[in-house]
Amino acid sequence: MKELPDMIELRNVSKRFSNKLLLDSISLGFKAGEITVITGPSGTGKTTLLRIIAGLDVPEEGQVFIDGKRATDCRKILVKPFDRNVGMVFQDFGLWPHMTVDKNLSYGLQSRKTDRDTVQKVIDEMLQTFEINEIRSAYPSLLSGGEKQRVALARAFALRPHILLLDEPVSNTHRAFRDRFTAYLKSYINEYKPCVVYVTHALDEAQKVSSKVVWLENGRTDKEI
Amino acid sequence: MKKEPLIALALYGILYLPFAVFLFQGGIARGLSFAQFSSLFFSEGNDIIFINSIGISLLSSLLSLTAGFLVAFAVTRSGIRSMQWFSFLYLLPLAIPGFVYVEAVVFLSEGTGINLFTLPVLILLLSVVYMPVSAIIIGAGLRAVPKSIEESALLVSPKNRWFIRITLPWMRPYFITAFALTFLFSFANYEIPSLMNVQTYTLFIFNQFGAFYNFLNALYLILPVFLLFLLIVIAERYVVGKRSFFDLSMGKKGLTVETHSGFRYLLLCLFIAISVIVILPSAILLVKASSVRSIPEAVIPYWKEVGYSLVVSAGGAVVSLIVGMLFVRSMTAAQGRLRYIFLSLAFLPFAVPPAFLAIGLIKLSGTLFGTSSAGATAVLVWGFSARYFPIVLHILYAGAVTVNPRYRESAALSCGSWWKNVVRIWLPLNAGTMQQAFFFFIILSLAEIGLAVLLVPPDCMTASVNIYSMLHYGFEKEVAVETLMILVLVVTLGFLILRVRKQRMTGICERVA
Numbered sequence: 001m002k003e004l005p006d007m008i009e010l011r012n013v014s015k016r017f018s019n020k021l022l023l024d025s026i027s028l029g030f031k032a033g034e035i036t037v038i039t040g041p042s043g044t045g046k047t048t049l050l051r052i053i054a055g056l057d058v059p060e061e062g063q064v065f066i067d068g069k070r071a072t073d074c075r076k077i078l079v080k081p082f083d084r085n086v087g088m089v090f091q092d093f094g095l096w097p098h099m100t101v102d103k104n105l106s107y108g109l110q111s112r113k114t115d116r117d118t119v120q121k122v123i124d125e126m127l128q129t130f131e132i133n134e135i136r137s138a139y140p141s142l143l144s145g146g147e148k149q150r151v152a153l154a155r156a157f158a159l160r161p162h163i164l165l166l167d168e169p170v171s172n173t174h175r176a177f178r179d180r181f182t183a184y185l186k187s188y189i190n191e192y193k194p195c196v197v198y199v200t201h202a203l204d205e206a207q208k209v210s211s212k213v214v215w216l217e218n219g220r221t222d223k224e225i
Numbered sequence: 226m227k228k229e230p231l232i233a234l235a236l237y238g239i240l241y242l243p244f245a246v247f248l249f250q251g252g253i254a255r256g257l258s259f260a261q262f263s264s265l266f267f268s269e270g271n272d273i274i275f276i277n278s279i280g281i282s283l284l285s286s287l288l289s290l291t292a293g294f295l296v297a298f299a300v301t302r303s304g305i306r307s308m309q310w311f312s313f314l315y316l317l318p319l320a321i322p323g324f325v326y327v328e329a330v331v332f333l334s335e336g337t338g339i340n341l342f343t344l345p346v347l348i349l350l351l352s353v354v355y356m357p358v359s360a361i362i363i364g365a366g367l368r369a370v371p372k373s374i375e376e377s378a379l380l381v382s383p384k385n386r387w388f389i390r391i392t393l394p395w396m397r398p399y400f401i402t403a404f405a406l407t408f409l410f411s412f413a414n415y416e417i418p419s420l421m422n423v424q425t426y427t428l429f430i431f432n433q434f435g436a437f438y439n440f441l442n443a444l445y446l447i448l449p450v451f452l453l454f455l456l457i458v459i460a461e462r463y464v465v466g467k468r469s470f471f472d473l474s475m476g477k478k479g480l481t482v483e484t485h486s487g488f489r490y491l492l493l494c495l496f497i498a499i500s501v502i503v504i505l506p507s508a509i510l511l512v513k514a515s516s517v518r519s520i521p522e523a524v525i526p527y528w529k530e531v532g533y534s535l536v537v538s539a540g541g542a543v544v545s546l547i548v549g550m551l552f553v554r555s556m557t558a559a560q561g562r563l564r565y566i567f568l569s570l571a572f573l574p575f576a577v578p579p580a581f582l583a584i585g586l587i588k589l590s591g592t593l594f595g596t597s598s599a600g601a602t603a604v605l606v607w608g609f610s611a612r613y614f615p616i617v618l619h620i621l622y623a624g625a626v627t628v629n630p631r632y633r634e635s636a637a638l639s640c641g642s643w644w645k646n647v648v649r650i651w652l653p654l655n656a657g658t659m660q661q662a663f664f665f666f667i668i669l670s671l672a673e674i675g676l677a678v679l680l681v682p683p684d685c686m687t688a689s690v691n692i693y694s695m696l697h698y699g700f701e702k703e704v705a706v707e708t709l710m711i712l713v714l715v716v717t718l719g720f721l722i723l724r725v726r727k728q729r730m731t732g733i734c735e736r737v738a
Contacts, residue, residue: 056634081634082641094631098653107649108639159639 005068007032007195008053008163013062014219015048022048023059024219032162033193035185037206040216046199047091049216050165053197054088055081066163087161087194089169093152095140101127101151102136108159126154129184131177145172153181157188164196170205182209229643230555230563236548237570240611244577247444247585255441262445271429275449278412278426281348286359286407288352292495293359293403299492300360301367302388304481314496317503319357320719322672324692325708326350327420329506331700332513347421351411353502358410359403365623366399367392375480388482398464405461406575409454413578415675416689420696426450430580431675440588447581454576462572507712513705527688527707531714534671534687537602541609542666545617546659548610553621554651557630571622574615582611583679590680601682608680609670616669617662624658664718671711 006029015023022045030036038046051057052064055077064072071079095104105126109119127133130150140148149172156164170178189196200206206213214221238245266272296315299305327350334341370392418425427450434443484492517523556567590604636650652659677687688711695704 054634054638056637080641081637082639084638086638088635088638090631090635092629092631094629094635096632096636096650096654107636111640111642111645155635155639 006030006065007067008197009065010049010053011063011065013049013052013059013064015045015052015057015059017048021219023052025062026219026221027062028214028221030195030197032195033189034212035189035196035198035210037198037200037210037213038216039200039203039206039213042201044216045219046216047167050088050167050197050199053084053163054086054165055079055084085159085162086165087156087159087163088165089149089152089156089167091167091171093140093148095148095151095155097140100137100139101132101143104140104151105155105158108155112159122158122160126158129157130154146174146177149173150177160192160194162194164194166196166198168200169198171200178205185209229551230559230567233548233551233555234570237552240544240548240607240614241574241577243585243589243607243611244581245585246589247440247581250588257445257448262448265442265445266449271426271446274424274429275426277424279453281344281351281418281423281425282408282411285348285351285355285411286404288348289356289359289407289411290363290400290404292352292356293361293407294363294400295492295495296356296360296499297364297367298482299496301364302480302482303484303489303492305484305489305492314499314503315360316357317719318353318499319355320668320715321354321503321506322689322708322711322715323350323354323414323417324420324672324674324689324696325506325510325712326353327417328513328696328700328704328708329509330421331696332509335700342422344423347418347423350417350421351414352407354414354417355407355410356499358407362403362406363396363399366396370395372480385482401464402461405457409457409575412450412454413580413675415579415678416693420693427578427580427675431679434580434584435679440584443580443584447578447584450578451576451581454578458572458576461575462569510705510709510712513700514702514709516702517706523702523706524710526703527691527710530686530688530691530707531710533685534689534711535667535714537605537687538609538667538670540606541613541670542617542663544606544610545614545666546621546663549614549617549621549662550647550651550655550659552618553625554647556622557625558633571615571618574611577611579612579675582608583676586611586680598682598684601680602685605677605680605682605687608676609666609673612673612676613666613669617666620662620665621655621658624655624661628654660721664721668715668718671715 008030010026010028013023013026014021026049028036038049040046048057052059052072053066055064055072058072058075058077061074063070063074066079066084069079071077071084096107099107102123105123106119109122114122123136127136130153132147132150132154135143135147135151140151143151149170153166153169156166170181173181185196188194198206198209200209203213266275300315330341330346330350333339374395375387375392412425413427414425415427415431418428419431426446430443430446430450433439433446514523552567552571556564556571559567586604586608590600632650632654633646636646640646640649672689673687674689674693677690678693681687681690688707692704692707692711695701695707
């Protein structure tokens, strides 16, 4: 069977913070319908890698290709974050504090000019899936860490993005939810075929989620576990 | 570079265009000569006035720094319960225009027969007027100290040593900023020395220019001030770095420092003194205005001037907020060298003396608007915007840095429309600081005289300039009435700020949570 081309391709991406070389000429490919887990010690640039893919950060060297199109070239963003069709779960969630859970979920959909009925349908589905129906009218400040994380997940999945960037997406949730989420993620990938980049510290979690695990250490991706 | 930072930089450039035109076209292009400068600056004791002004500003800024520190400490760290009532009181002197204090001095002088038109009283007045600036900046520092730093020091330090050895050294940039800004404001103050009949260098420049309209001479006289201010701003910029120092929130207070009972009484006395400073001039105004027959009759002659002042101030505030919003958005999103450029530009306008702006605007407005009255009003709005833009900018920046950058980033991933993301995400998250900056701007510009006295159109008059003109003929009931009108307006706006401060406190808690 012919292998699919990479949906995201990083070519010799390097990034420095102060004097520390965080990413050292990283070259990686991520395919549609596949989960790639990136793991490694703290401070090795896992989150930075996701931010570079999303177009929220720029590398000092190297390029990022999305769907074969050059999206980032060295320090230049050629395709805006919004146009990359990315759904991202941030480590600190980034939920808009002045909007209720409902509104946090609907903002992106409304911005994509989705009709009202579809918005409602998608939101209801997300609220059910991520078990946050009871807090749909609450503001983020009133939520627990786990609830916030589930809202952040729901917000990212609601957009049905082509690329899903998940930064420690279940670190604050209980074990039962983690298992349900892993199952949901797999079924979601079968249905929508997004390209998923999953960052986690926990190696056991990484191995449960995907067979493709990349170890990032000292700015390099030497091993594939 | 993206469009937004470019637009922000272009608007910033337009705002300070008069200053640049004056500097380059009025001076550098015509060939500045050191001989001409020295013959002007070192003749007739002008250099002595300059040095005296530095002395006056140094003393008044040192006084405001000391009082500002005590006030900020009392509110944030003393743990004295009653201090919460004073957490807004210390801001009030800033809301009272400088000329109101001078009116009180005139009244007391006439009443007691003691000559209060002296240098020490001038220094005292300047330090009272700018004490809240010091208190706000030092208060921002005392709130910003990371709790972990203090707690780890607390575990190993006897008594309050942690505060002296850890907190205060950490606060150094805030002290330097407070001192630098109060120095700049005191040096540039026009109305208080003018009404107190004390010759200062700023007053001298205005008088020289007002009498001869000689642009080149004005430039020669302003240049040393500009260089002095620039030096201070560069030094301040160097120590402050990326810290924001204009925090008006009443939120986090930090660890309580154990205080001696004597020190507590001292703090209470300080607050009583501030209360007297706030209440006394207002009471004098009421006494003076009490002889009017009917309030409407007394108010009607001045409502046009007060209304005009309000319109011009609000116009200036809107312009400043728009430019400030674009600037702060660009500044917080920028990285590396660009961020450094934005931060430096944010400090630079503090180095522009108001006389420089006013004379530059006169030079430019003649070319742009001729003698049109609407044009003159536009120039006044322009002048106010440029004058108070750095303050607006720092208030907005202080708010913007407390907002988690992830909100903006997740908005950028969710919606492609710049406008929608600004209106639905950025503005609601920064609404509190936008309102604060708006009211703050209006309060300051309603009392503005130095700039307005040169720029005010011939057929319109701002209330502050009118009060200033009338005061030269004595402190009569008309002056008291118009001043009270301004004061009522300012106090109303002040209460609105307090409301916003409370809202913002909740907002910050939500954001941090």
